[in-house]
Amino acid sequence: MHRIDVAVIGAGAAGMMCASVAAQRGRSVVLIDHASKLAEKIRISGGGRCNFTNRRVGPENFISANPHFARSALLGYTPDDFLALIKRYGIAWHEKHRGQLFCDESSEDIINMLRTECEQAGVQWRMPCTVDQITKIESNDGQGFELFLSQDGARSTLNVTSLVIATGGLAIPQLGSTDYGLKIARQFGLKVVEPRPALVPLTFDGDAWADFVPLAGIALEAGVSVGEGRTKQNFLEDVLFTHRGLSGPGILQISSYWQPGQPISLDLAHGQNMSQTLLEAKTGSKQQIGTLLGSLWPKRLAERWLGDDASKRLADMPDRYLVDLGKRIHAWSITPNGTAGYKKAEVMRGGVDTRGLDQRSMQAKTVPGLHFIGETVDVTGWLGGYNFQWAWSSGFACGNSL
Numbered sequence: 001m002h003r004i005d006v007a008v009i010g011a012g013a014a015g016m017m018c019a020s021v022a023a024q025r026g027r028s029v030v031l032i033d034h035a036s037k038l039a040e041k042i043r044i045s046g047g048g049r050c051n052f053t054n055r056r057v058g059p060e061n062f063i064s065a066n067p068h069f070a071r072s073a074l075l076g077y078t079p080d081d082f083l084a085l086i087k088r089y090g091i092a093w094h095e096k097h098r099g100q101l102f103c104d105e106s107s108e109d110i111i112n113m114l115r116t117e118c119e120q121a122g123v124q125w126r127m128p129c130t131v132d133q134i135t136k137i138e139s140n141d142g143q144g145f146e147l148f149l150s151q152d153g154a155r156s157t158l159n160v161t162s163l164v165i166a167t168g169g170l171a172i173p174q175l176g177s178t179d180y181g182l183k184i185a186r187q188f189g190l191k192v193v194e195p196r197p198a199l200v201p202l203t204f205d206g207d208a209w210a211d212f213v214p215l216a217g218i219a220l221e222a223g224v225s226v227g228e229g230r231t232k233q234n235f236l237e238d239v240l241f242t243h244r245g246l247s248g249p250g251i252l253q254i255s256s257y258w259q260p261g262q263p264i265s266l267d268l269a270h271g272q273n274m275s276q277t278l279l280e281a282k283t284g285s286k287q288q289i290g291t292l293l294g295s296l297w298p299k300r301l302a303e304r305w306l307g308d309d310a311s312k313r314l315a316d317m318p319d320r321y322l323v324d325l326g327k328r329i330h331a332w333s334i335t336p337n338g339t340a341g342y343k344k345a346e347v348m349r350g351g352v353d354t355r356g357l358d359q360r361s362m363q364a365k366t367v368p369g370l371h372f373i374g375e376t377v378d379v380t381g382w383l384g385g386y387n388f389q390w391a392w393s394s395g396f397a398c399g400n401s402l
Contacts, residue, residue: 011166215301
């Protein structure tokens with residue numbers, strides 16, 4: 001049996017950050033992962049260029065049943081801190097719209113940086129390695145955990161003082177994602193906020209969506225909202241029509257807030273007054289409604305969205321109809337029948353209930369030495385680098401406390 005200070009299960013973004021920070025503080029650290037290839041989620045992110053953080057990060061960019069939990073970690077390790085790290089490695093990067101930061105070359109640059117940080121600090125690797133069982137132990141040396149491992153056909157045990165669960169969520173199961181972290185939380189009596197896909201395309205009933213199937217591939221900028229009053233959420237992003245429903249950044253953003261049975265609203269002419277535009281265009285015009293909207297949207301979208309009304313002339317329509325049409329353009333209400341599921345989701349919403357964790361160390365309040373970080377925790381970021389920043393911040397906070 002081997003004795004070690006810290007075991008981190010999950011060699012993704014949060015796990016490697018945590019392991020490297022803890023090892024740099026002089027702790028003996030072993031990093032365990034069941035996968036044979038390192039950090040596949042980092043590798044495919046951002047179209048292969050890794051949207052590694054965002055210029056503007058705050059608790060308001062995250063969803064949690066305990067909305068203030070993330071504040072401490074986010075303040076303790078900021079986007080500027082991560083930028084300082086990649087500067088040391090000479091990684092070139094660029095900023096896209098809304099503060100999103102990407103590697104110039106490849107997400108491999110981030111993976112290699114994190115691997116090097118771990119190796120230089122003396123982190124031990126166990127990959128591919130399966131943790132078959134975890135038990136809590138008490139001895140003359142204090143409390144800890146015993147891990148039962150399987151690697152290369154051999155079984156072994158590992159005795160550790162602190163255990164960090166960084167196994168991520170359920171999104172993209174084709175890359176090996178599992179509910180392992182949630183199972184461990186439940187094993188030790190921690191509550192779990194019910195998980196579901198987030199940052200995911202929304203789907204619609206086949207018959208109801210049939211008229212829009214031919215629009216697959218068309219995209220336009222739109223205001224997307226869900227909810228009412230104080231709970232209403234709004235995003236202005238591109239929306240993409242698909243064979244099954246809607247996708248694109250605007251839909252992925254709103255999907256994290258959407259609840260089954262709830263309608264979403266699309267403003268298809270954000271920043272304009274379409275009732276006024278239609279009334280002004282009516283004067284002395286022989287133009288068809290579909291032709292006018294086809295000059296603002298992709299023509300096929302205008303024809304499908306208007307249906308039979310597309311061929312009607314503006315001059316022939318009552319003012320009341322045009323005012324109502326303008327309102328509908330700004331508030332197209334449709335109700336999804338579900339999501340595209342974890343296979344198409346970028347992250348998981350929900351996870352280990354943060355009310356059972358210490359916000360400075362990510363340690364379980366009722367299980368000394370047990371920590372949860374990254375996507376396993378009920379902190380879900382917006383699209384645009386926020387979930388990676390949570391991985392860096394939560395991993396740093398935990399590693400710095402071990």
